[in-house]
Amino acid sequence: MSQPSFQKSFTSTYRSGTYASISPTRPEVSAKSRTIVITAGHTGIGFAIACSFAAAGASNIIIVGRRETVLRAAVQKLSVKHPGTNLHYFAVSITAEDQVEQMFASIRRNMAEPDILITSAAYFASGATGAASVASTPLKEMTASFETNVVGNLSIVQAFLGRATQDHIEKTIIDVSTCTVHLYLPQAAGAYSASKLAFTKLLMVLHDEARTAGQKLRVHSFHPGAVFTEAVADAGHRADVFPFDDIELPGHFAVWLASPEAEFLAGRFVWANWDIGELIERKEDILRQNLLRLGLVGKAEWDTKLFV
Template sequence: MSDKPFAERTVVVTGGGTGIGRASALAFAALGASAVIVTGRRKERLAEVAELHPAIVPVTADVTTETGADAVAEAVEGHGGTLDVLVHNAGVFRFTPLTGLDPATAREVLETNVLGPVLLTRRLLPLLRSPGGTLVLVSSRGGHNPGPESSLYSASKAAVHSFTRSWAAELAPRGIRVNAVAPGFVRTEAYAANGLSEEQVEGLFAGVAHSVPLGRVALPEEIATWITRLAEPASALVTGQILTVDGGMDVAGK
């Protein structure tokens, strides 16, 4: 097997400025991708990632809009015009207790986690290598094991699971594969973005660790490893799969 499986290939990673998206972009670049186009709404965070590897191309875009999807497509066209890998990582988590549900928050979650992947996939599909292209969606174990006060987030990730299986069947005749990674708890900025202090985040992770059979939460780089593995040519017969990476919480019934 080549140590550069993505040589001469173009990759798009949404939500590429932080967390799993950042780790994935760096992983694809290290594995030989000629261009890794990272998108997001925060220009400064994308620029920070781009400084870490010459193959990373920052594109500030809101992919929940057609204008944002067009900007990503233009970047692909400017780097050869053919897309090999599309990673749908952009997403938001918000606490959504039913008794205090805010309609604006509901729209934010559904537009980012559901509408965004649909619009961007539709726009980039004509550019996706066929046969040989691949999509990897970043979901969550919440998509199949929802918890209290996160019903909208869990519903949005259940939709991602549905996209994975439906698109895999729809695109298989074109030689395009579609898979997803469903992480459990991961050390990202998502918790701070929901208003938790650093102490509260660390307390949450410490408590969660007791529920994880393997004893800890994941790092973004560990999730990125499986994203790249699902995308690489060695996984050519893998499609329609949702890989849960949660330290054994599912099998323990947590």
């Protein structure tokens, strides 16, 4: 098929809000006994994901961000609604490798071995700089985008894995990506989309490496939908110019992605807007044709062995 877009969805049903099949209270997607680490889990989509995993019964949820007052308020809000989940926060910059390593050492020492990592933190330049073309983007903004969206996120991933790959501990990484890694949108900054694409590609390589080595690692990347968040407002957009999606959609979808039902989508890129019933129905086609992988669009005409 042609590349999925806003006009050509991969599923015939295009979701803008949550629905019963991805409810985090379904027993089939339970996060009981799981320890979840969520970067940027104190605001926006990250916070919606934290709420969803708490609703799914997660034992421990650790949210990570730079603003301690906002982190504290988020944990307090979550704890009132979900008293059965142990909630923690760390005021850490993901670009500070020593802080990241110390955080995971503390999690392992005082809580548990983390099972699921949600990479939700991202850098997006605001104002005029955020809307700049590639030709006019200041190089310092380009550098900042890659430092956070690639290097910082990779630092989190490596610390999260620890010795898991050697010790064959089961781990899951859910990457909150963006449709702009495979679509051109004039209003999307090139620095943002290119850096997000780079990290998503790294995760897909990580997934393939783990599978080749027989390691128990699942990696999922997904477009969370078009959700109006604080970051979207800071980028200069208004809530009344677009039919934005409900923020519960990516929150609930992330819980479903981490469940056994979505295992067949490991190493692939999906949209939260796509109906999971149809995705499951197309499981055999997705696996047989190796669909939903980032790569080159085109039909192969020759059967040539490049590697023996």
